[in-house]
Amino acid sequence: MCGAPVAESVKTLGDLKGIFRDQAAWQDSDPDREVYRVRWWAPVVSGNEGGLFWGVTILQPGRVGDEYFMTHGHFHANRTRAEYYATVAGIGTLLRMDAERRTWAEDMVPGGLYYIHGEHAHRAVNIGDVPLIFWACWGSDAGYDYGTIQQHGFATSLLERDGKPAIVPHSS
Amino acid sequence: MCGAPVAESVKTLGDLKGIFRDQAAWQDSDPDREVYRVRWWAPVVSGNEGGLFWGVTILQPGRVGDEYFMTHGHFHANRTRAEYYATVAGIGTLLRMDAERRTWAEDMVPGGLYYIHGEHAHRAVNIGDVPLIFWACWGSDAGYDYGTIQQHGFATSLLERDGKPAIVPHSS
Numbered sequence: 490m491c492g493a494p495v496a497e498s499v500k501t502l503g504d505l506k507g508i509f510r511d512q513a514a515w516q517d518s519d520p521d522r523e524v525y526r527v528r529w530w531a532p533v534v535s536g537n538e539g540g541l542f543w544g545v546t547i548l549q550p551g552r553v554g555d556e557y558f559m560t561h562g563h564f565h566a567n568r569t570r571a572e573y574y575a576t577v578a579g580i581g582t583l584l585r586m587d588a589e590r591r592t593w594a595e596d597m598v599p600g601g602l603y604y605i606h607g608e609h610a611h612r613a614v615n616i617g618d619v620p621l622i623f624w625a626c627w628g629s630d631a632g633y634d635y636g637t638i639q640q641h642g643f644a645t646s647l648l649e650r651d652g653k654p655a656i657v658p659h660s661s
Numbered sequence: 662m663c664g665a666p667v668a669e670s671v672k673t674l675g676d677l678k679g680i681f682r683d684q685a686a687w688q689d690s691d692p693d694r695e696v697y698r699v700r701w702w703a704p705v706v707s708g709n710e711g712g713l714f715w716g717v718t719i720l721q722p723g724r725v726g727d728e729y730f731m732t733h734g735h736f737h738a739n740r741t742r743a744e745y746y747a748t749v750a751g752i753g754t755l756l757r758m759d760a761e762r763r764t765w766a767e768d769m770v771p772g773g774l775y776y777i778h779g780e781h782a783h784r785a786v787n788i789g790d791v792p793l794i795f796w797a798c799w800g801s802d803a804g805y806d807y808g809t810i811q812q813h814g815f816a817t818s819l820l821e822r823d824g825k826p827a828i829v830p831h832s833s
Contacts, residue, residue, distance in 0.1 A: 532743075532776040539741035539779050539800060569711035571704075573798060604704040607711050626745060626798040628711060 499526040500561065502553070507639060508561060510646055510659070511554030523549055524558050533629050540629030548581065548613055548621040555648045559584075562612030562643060566632025572611065572625055574603040579621035582647050582654070585609040590644040594656050597623065607631070610638055614647040616654040671698040672733065674725070679811060680733060682818055682831070683726030695721055696730050705801050712801035720753065720785055720793040727821045731756075734784030734815060738804025744783065744797055746775040751793035754819050754826070757781040762816040766828050769795065779803070782810055786819040788826040 503520025529544030551558040562584070565572070574583060574597070581597035587609055595603060597613065605611045615621040648657050675692025701716030723730040734756070737744070746755060746769070753769035759781055767775060769785065777783045787793040820829050 530774070530776070532778075539739065539743055539803075541743045541745055541776070541798065541800075543745055543774060543776075567711065571711055571713045571801075573713055573715055602702070602715060604702070604713070604715075606704075626713065628713075628800075629743075631711075 495528050495530050497526060497528045500524050505561060508559070508642075509553040509556050510648075511556060514554035518553055522551070524551070525549060525560055529625075531629065535629055536632070537629040542627055542629050544625045544627075545577070546613065546621075546623055546625065548579075548615045548623075550579075550615050550618050550620065552649060555650070557614050557616050557647045557649065557654065559614040559647065560612050561635060562610055562638045564610045564634040564637050565607055565627070566634045567628070567630060568608045570607045570628040570631035572605040572607075572627035572631065574605065574611070574613070575624040576601045576603075577622040577624060579615060579619050580617035581621040581623075582614040582616055582656075584612045584614060584643055584645060584647070586611075586643055586645070590641075592643065592645040594645065594647075597621065610643070612638075612643060616647060667700050667702050669698060669700045672696050677733060680731070680814075681725040681728050682820075683728060686726035690725055694723070696723070697721060697732055701797075703801065707801055708804070709801040714799055714801050716797045716799075717749070718785065718793075718795055718797065720751075720787045720795075722751075722787050722790050722792065724821060729786050729788050729819045729821065729826065731786040731819065732784050733807060734782055734810045736782045736806040736809050737779055737799070738806045739800070739802060740780040742779045742800040742803035744777040744779075744799035744803065746777065746783070746785070747796040748773045748775075749794040749796060751787060751791050752789035753793040753795075754786040754788055754828075756784045756786060756815055756817060756819070758783075758815055758817070762813075764815065764817040766817065766819075769793065782815070784810075784815060788819060 533540035
């Protein structure tokens with residue numbers, strides 16, 4: 490992809506309103522602190538049938554209260570369109586959730602490859618001390634539905650408990 | 662993909678009848694000699710709309726006459742379905758060809774990422790001395806059209822000339 494146009498999007502704590510459980514801790518945090526950035530290559534326009542996009546996400550280590558830094562997370566607008574994640578560096582958790590809010594948590598470790606079915610919302614969480622870096626490949630006609638997660642959240646959170654990550658249902 | 666079922670396909674010289682220009686050299690070669698193998702993960706069945714497959718190809722170094730070892734090459738049956746290649750190790754050439762037999766040749770080097778439009782046939786050629794290893798990601802509904810290449814070949818070959826790889830039109 491030498492010379493190919495690569496787009497970049499940066500998400501700071503201020504951009505991630507309503508995502509973290511501890512709203513008071515989020516209010517006290519530095520809104521300009523970077524949580525993650527995504528760089529992606531879009532060789533075709535968004536919506537192109539059958540095309541593919543490729544991106545790399547760099548998710549910083551950190552917490553808001555006891556909750557680890559994570560990506561916003563989203564469903565695909567087209568629920569048939571799948572995605573791969575491939576961990577390059579760092580340690581994380583991949584959360585997937587279906588329409589019935591059933592949730593899967595998988596360890597993200599370097600060399601790991603993860604298949605995300607089109608009907609599953611997906612979010613990455615950095616549970617380590619170094620940036621979590623992963624590649625993604627998804628359909629240019631997958632589209633993005635961030636609203637469902639913005640409104641209802643994930644059913645499960647990754648919280649630090651006794652110095653270790655714990656998977657905790659969102660209602661607890 | 663720990664524990665996920667991974668399929669494997671091995672192609673020997675004997676399997677690649679009609680692909681190399683020098684048929685006499687091919688006849689004299691060892692039909693059991695491995696040219697390449699592909700290992701792939703198919704989390705959904707072939708034909709599944711919007712799903713994705715992920716594979717790794719290990720293409721050995723070698724030549725048939727003066728022509729470097731290469732993959733069979735194919736179009737996707739569904740000409741809208743794109744694919745990515747990502748070089749892991751080795752040195753090669755990615756050949757792409759459209760329906761009018763216009764051909765593109767790109768260097769494959771470790772870390773390189775290549776977008777293959779759905780309407781382009783694609784073939785990898787190992788022009789180095791070590792295995793060329795690359796990942797691929799493509800749609801589970803892309804399908805495979807090997808027949809067009811089997812019948813008409815690519816418009817361009819990678820031949821050793823004066824000890825170096827040269828891109829040579831197929832008619833020459």
